[in-house]
Amino acid sequence: MAKIKSSKNATKKETIVEKASKLFFEKGFSASSMRDLAERVGVEAASLYNHIRSKEELLQEICFKAAQHYTENIDAIEREDSPFIQKIEKILRFHIDQMINNYEVVQVVDRDWKHLSEPYLTNYHNERRAYRKRITAIVEEGIRRGEVKDIDAPTAVLIMLHAVSGIESWHRSVQKISAKDLEENILLILLRGLGK
Amino acid sequence: MAKIKSSKNATKKETIVEKASKLFFEKGFSASSMRDLAERVGVEAASLYNHIRSKEELLQEICFKAAQHYTENIDAIEREDSPFIQKIEKILRFHIDQMINNYEVVQVVDRDWKHLSEPYLTNYHNERRAYRKRITAIVEEGIRRGEVKDIDAPTAVLIMLHAVSGIESWHRSVQKISAKDLEENILLILLRGLGK
DNA sequence: TTGAACTCCTAACAACCGTTAGTTTTATTA
DNA sequence: TAATAAAACTAACGGTTGTTAGGAGTTCAA
Numbered sequence: 001m002a003k004i005k006s007s008k009n010a011t012k013k014e015t016i017v018e019k020a021s022k023l024f025f026e027k028g029f030s031a032s033s034m035r036d037l038a039e040r041v042g043v044e045a046a047s048l049y050n051h052i053r054s055k056e057e058l059l060q061e062i063c064f065k066a067a068q069h070y071t072e073n074i075d076a077i078e079r080e081d082s083p084f085i086q087k088i089e090k091i092l093r094f095h096i097d098q099m100i101n102n103y104e105v106v107q108v109v110d111r112d113w114k115h116l117s118e119p120y121l122t123n124y125h126n127e128r129r130a131y132r133k134r135i136t137a138i139v140e141e142g143i144r145r146g147e148v149k150d151i152d153a154p155t156a157v158l159i160m161l162h163a164v165s166g167i168e169s170w171h172r173s174v175q176k177i178s179a180k181d182l183e184e185n186i187l188l189i190l191l192r193g194l195g196k
Numbered sequence: 197m198a199k200i201k202s203s204k205n206a207t208k209k210e211t212i213v214e215k216a217s218k219l220f221f222e223k224g225f226s227a228s229s230m231r232d233l234a235e236r237v238g239v240e241a242a243s244l245y246n247h248i249r250s251k252e253e254l255l256q257e258i259c260f261k262a263a264q265h266y267t268e269n270i271d272a273i274e275r276e277d278s279p280f281i282q283k284i285e286k287i288l289r290f291h292i293d294q295m296i297n298n299y300e301v302v303q304v305v306d307r308d309w310k311h312l313s314e315p316y317l318t319n320y321h322n323e324r325r326a327y328r329k330r331i332t333a334i335v336e337e338g339i340r341r342g343e344v345k346d347i348d349a350p351t352a353v354l355i356m357l358h359a360v361s362g363i364e365s366w367h368r369s370v371q372k373i374s375a376k377d378l379e380e381n382i383l384l385i386l387l388r389g390l391g392k
Numbered sequence: 393t394t395g396a397a398c399t400c401c402t403a404a405c406a407a408c409c410g411t412t413a414g415t416t417t418t419a420t421t422a
Numbered sequence: 423t424a425a426t427a428a429a430a431c432t433a434a435c436g437g438t439t440g441t442t443a444g445g446a447g448t449t450c451a452a
């Protein structure tokens with residue numbers, strides 16, 4: 001009999017969520033079927049329901065776990081007592097790191113969170129907005145203290161957050177620079193600009 | 197009898213493609229059904245097939261028309277004899293303009309082009325890569341001439357292209373700055389950086 | 393005024409969807 | 423080893439999917 005092999009000491013549910021992240025990343029949430037997923041897990045579709053409640057629960061799991069991860073990071077950064085430009089740099093470095101090492105999840109969340117149903121949809125949407133607001137506050141404080149250029153803070157935030165999502169292309173590129181170089185280049189561009 | 201009303205002098209097919217762009221933008225290609233689309237067009241689903249060949253043809257239409265638009269723009273910019281930092285600025289301004297005024301199409305293309313089937317998928321993928329390569333060449337020439345900071349050009353390009361896609365959030369935001377201010381802020385950040 | 397070309401309609405197809413029911417096999421524990 | 427729980431299986435459900443067939447109403451040129 002086929003048995004779900006849980007590598008390491010991961011729960012079978014965790015294994016399913018992990019495979020789902022990869023599948024959703026490749027095909028998108030709506031275009032991924034439970035039979036697709038079951039095949040990758042090595043099991044019949046119906047068997048998945050011994051471990052999860054629904055397809056959407058997988059998406060919820062993915063979205064809210066990622067959100068928690070980001071929230072914990074900004075919690076720590078807010079607590080820090082360092083120059084605000086350095087806080088911004090740390091936020092960027094975290095986003096870049098996530099995009100390099102956890103990009104499947106990040107991309108699924110960014111692309112497919114809209115397929116959550118209520119009340120999760122509203123819930124997630126609020127969390128997202130709150131997160132952006134916290135970053136905006138940091139940028140604004142940086143401007144007030146003269147550490148950051150006098151720009152529209154919300155615009156700066158949306159650029160920061162979206163710029164790093166370009167790393168997706170980096171993953172696919174053939175001759176790619178090292179992750180470290182990538183990180184430094186992105187920071188250089190965002191903090192110092194393209195022009196000389 | 198219900199009749200497809202083609203406003204202005206648009207073909208009925210063009211009307212359908214336009215409605216499809218909006219629908220795909222809202223729900224994603226895979227989650228959009230032909231019955232959804234038919235309802236928005238004001239017609240039964242089967243009737244759509246008097247004007248189009250398949251659901252995917254709609255996506256093809258949307259993707260390749262957009263690609264052509266971008267290609268024409270960079271054709272013109274390459275022909276220009278101006279400083280390379282200015283060429284980069286013009287590319288950015290074009291992308292920003294598209295994202296502000298044609299964002300539904302742009303977002304659909306960016307998110308759903310992977311749902312094209314062969315040979316369109318490979319075709320589109322190549323066009324996309326070629327387009328990025330042309331921008332990279334401009335950035336590299338800018339670096340060589342000392343107009344642009346000495347950065348990894350492909351990294352710069354992926355940041356440029358993705359940063360502007362953050363404008364999506366701007367559309368949804370409540371108290372938004374003017375489109376002109378948005379454009380100037382984005383250019384300021386990308387060309388001069390966040391830091392002071 | 394006839395006939396061809398269009399474009400709409402209803403009805404239906406086969407395939408696939410997420411999910412449930414009921415059963416059998418495997419793993420755990422006593 | 424026997425009893426119980428966990429997790430797999432097969433089969434099928436009701437619904438939706440993209441698309442086609444065939445017919446009826448409309449438009450327009452001859």
